[in-house]
């Protein structure tokens with residue numbers, strides 16, 4: 001039987017790396033990070049899986065990657081990108097891509113379930129431009145059992161993180177720094193989280209859960225019990241590890257935040273954000289209605 005997928009939707013810096021690492025400690029769950037980028041990461045020779053191996057040599061992904069057809073990575077991007085979302089919603093994806101995508105999704109998730117013994121796979125590819133339609137594609141084209149965890153973080157904290165630290169992809173030398181780098185997360189946060197809400201409407205209320213990262217940090221036990229009920233897994237062992245300040249490690253995660261590179265514990269929320277005035281004003285204008293809808297006053 002194919003595994004159940006817990007898909008983490010939302011924008012970058014929403015805390016998905018930490019949530020991924022914590023969930024990965026359950027014997028029933030295997031976290032994969034930003035799994036949508038597996039082909040792209042494997043093609044960029046300098047990139048490594050969090051296990052420390054090049055993707056081609058990784059015990060989890062190496063054999064699977066070696067057996068995949070040429071052009072599969074480009075097909076995945078074509079199907080999942082934000083400007084193809086209309087086709088997914090209308091059910092008008094080209095037949096050849098739909099067939100290839102089904103083969104990709106079924107093969108990848110069954111392979112990970114066999115490798116790990118887990119029956120729930122966490123995929124935190126989120127909802128930015130390149131992967132906005134992924135959970136719908138996995139559900140409708142690949143025929144997999146997908147639950148969406150829409151993870152959000154206060155937009156002021158998100159933008160502050162970019163103002164102070166810049167983009168992960170720039171930090172890791174994946175792309176060059178743009179002129180308006182620190183402004184990108186303002187429309188980025190709104191677009192990705194609008195997609196998250198849209199996905200929730202499409203997939204149905206019983207397959208969608210919204211969680212604020214702030215609530216996960218302040219009361220992880222309650223947040224983990226909600227997630228456990230949502231995916232049908234008992235997470236009490238994981239909750240005990242959180243309470244004992246157990247360090248969580250990444251295993252075999254693709255892409256994501258630099259935090260994945262060393263074991264993490266859960267620490268309280270950072271201090272109130274202090275954004276530059278221009279950023280604060282622009283953010284308020286652009287994000288306010290959605291921010292309120294998501295519980296950020």
Ligand SMILES: [Zn+2]
Nearest residue numbers: 049051058252
């Ligand atoms: Zn690995």
